[in-house]
Structures are given as C-alpha cells and as structure tokens.
Amino acid sequence: MKVVILSVVLLFASLQSAVAAMIEETLQAPGPQGPLVGTLLTPGGAAPVVLILPGSGPTDRDGNNPLGVRAASYRLLAEGLAEQGIASLRIDKRGLFASAGALDDANAVTLADYADDVLAWTAVLTRRGSSCVWLAGHSEGGLLALAAAQHDADICGLILIAAPGRPIGEVLRDQFNAGTANPLLLAQAEPLIADLEAGIRVDVRGNNKTLRNLFHPRHQGFLISLFSYDPVALLATYAGPVLVVQGTSDLQVSLVDAERLANARPGVELAVLPDVNHVLKQAPADDRAANLAAYADPDLPLAQGVAASIADFVKSHSP
Numbered sequence: 001m002k003v004v005i006l007s008v009v010l011l012f013a014s015l016q017s018a019v020a021a022m023i024e025e026t027l028q029a030p031g032p033q034g035p036l037v038g039t040l041l042t043p044g045g046a047a048p049v050v051l052i053l054p055g056s057g058p059t060d061r062d063g064n065n066p067l068g069v070r071a072a073s074y075r076l077l078a079e080g081l082a083e084q085g086i087a088s089l090r091i092d093k094r095g096l097f098a099s100a101g102a103l104d105d106a107n108a109v110t111l112a113d114y115a116d117d118v119l120a121w122t123a124v125l126t127r128r129g130s131s132c133v134w135l136a137g138h139s140e141g142g143l144l145a146l147a148a149a150q151h152d153a154d155i156c157g158l159i160l161i162a163a164p165g166r167p168i169g170e171v172l173r174d175q176f177n178a179g180t181a182n183p184l185l186l187a188q189a190e191p192l193i194a195d196l197e198a199g200i201r202v203d204v205r206g207n208n209k210t211l212r213n214l215f216h217p218r219h220q221g222f223l224i225s226l227f228s229y230d231p232v233a234l235l236a237t238y239a240g241p242v243l244v245v246q247g248t249s250d251l252q253v254s255l256v257d258a259e260r261l262a263n264a265r266p267g268v269e270l271a272v273l274p275d276v277n278h279v280l281k282q283a284p285a286d287d288r289a290a291n292l293a294a295y296a297d298p299d300l301p302l303a304q305g306v307a308a309s310i311a312d313f314v315k316s317h318s319p
Helices: 002-021 073-083 097-102 111-127 140-149 168-179 183-197 209-214 217-227 231-236 255-262 288-296 306-317
Strands: 023-030 035-042 049-053 087-091 133-138 155-161 242-247 269-273
Touching (some): 023 111, 049 140, 073 087, 087 111, 111 133, 111 217, 155 306, 168 217, 183 217, 242 306, 255 269
Parallel strands (some): 049 087, 049 133, 133 155
Antiparallel strands (some): 035 087
C-alpha cells in the first residue's frame, strides 16, 4: 500500500511540475488590415508545434462561441498536448475577438482568405525556430488545413479532427435530415444548398428563421467559397503525414466522413475514439440531450485519448 501511495504522490508531483513548466505567450501575425492574435502554449524547451485551426462560425481560440458553445475544447487540447511535450498555437479568426482589428467585416471572407492567415501564422512560427508546423484542423478547420497545405512547404503534416469527408453541402443535408423532423425545413433547405453549391446567391426572405440565419446574405460569399472544396480531392493530392481523429458520438460529423478521408490515399492514419463527441468530450451516442450538454461545459475534461493520439502521431513523424 505504501508503494501505491508513494507512486500516486510522485505522479501528482510530476503533473504539477509539468503544468508549472508550461509557458503561455500572446503572438501576432500580419492580417489584411491589422494583426491576427493567438496564444502559444509551450511545454518549456524545444518542442514540435501544432497550429490549432478553429471550426465554423464565431469560434474563438479556446473553442468557444457566443452561440452556446463553452466547451473550451481547444484550450484543453493545448494543455493536454503541452503535458505530452507538444507546443501549440490557438488563434482568433480575422475580424473576430482579439483579431477584430484584422478586418472590418468578419463576414467578408473566403476559405482562401483563412488559408492566407494560416500561412502568415506558419511564417511567424518558423521565424521563431520551428522547422515546420503541424496543422490541427477541427471540424471546418480540417477543410481549412487541407486547403492551406496545398500552398505551404513549412507544414509538417495534418491532423484532421472531426473533419468533414465530403463537400460541406452534403454534410449540411445530412445534418438537416438527422436533426429535424420538419419536412418544410428540409424542403426549403435543399434548393438553397444546391444554388450555393453552384455559386448562386439565394433569396432567403420567405424561408424558415433557421434557414434565414444560416444562409443570411452576409454569409453567402463565404458559403459559396466553402461549398466549392472537396476534402477527399484535396487530401488525395497532399503527400505529407495525415492523422484523422474521429469520435463515435459525434452528432455533426460521422465516422463515414472519417473513413472517406482515411481512404483518400494510402498512408493516412485513422484514430477512432469511442464515445467522444464533436467538441472532444466523453458523451453518450444514444442520449442527444446529454451529448449537447457537453458543448456548454468547460469543466468537463477533454476526452481520454484525444491529446494522446495527436501527440503520439506528431512525435512519431516529427523531423
């Protein structure tokens, strides 16, 4: 018994030491009208660096947004990676939060604009001594990682976390089918998605409020850009190391998406995490209310295996 107690005490002391060694620093990169802002968390000493790319909408560097998501998933991921010797940079998008000065209108963007910002951040990190930078894109950020990787030789590889494996229009159709029993909503959504996929702006004034908000005119330029990308086609042309991370309790992106990405070309690695939801928390697949409650709980820890699978992949492929 004494040995067990001593082991626990030593483990606790080791964890305290690891946390104490972490260094957090605010960084800036050049944006179109002003600086982009992010937080670098390092474990102390030289370490591989992961650039965490946020998901859709007004999602901040910690993984929260004012639409009800307060899971702090990216902050928890950064801390989990640092505990395993991996540095990370998490960022605010141009025009939002601390990067508000980078663009007057946060909606006046395309995915290619965000890819330019990724390249600006990788340049900052390589100037600080990183030989290359890992891109970890969550959800829509996975598509951004794939788009940015087509243009930057300083990218070590990609980690695609709960990322779509189909064009976003197809994913949206599935989400509407799974998330609503309202046949009118489904009937109205289909032609709107089809037109945006064709690059045509749509008039949403006569539609359901949900659709008016989602396809608001100020969002349509970005959506047309977003809908034009095929993640499997992008991944098929990228030769670097790739890890796909997918939870089985994800209500927004399915295991089918992860498998499509993993099968895009030989050599892509797949980590399937049981009972992990879209915000990377442990959650039941068969209890939608409990699953969604995790989106608003920053005190719920990151699910076991998320940080470890990413850290193991980065270490095994780092130059």
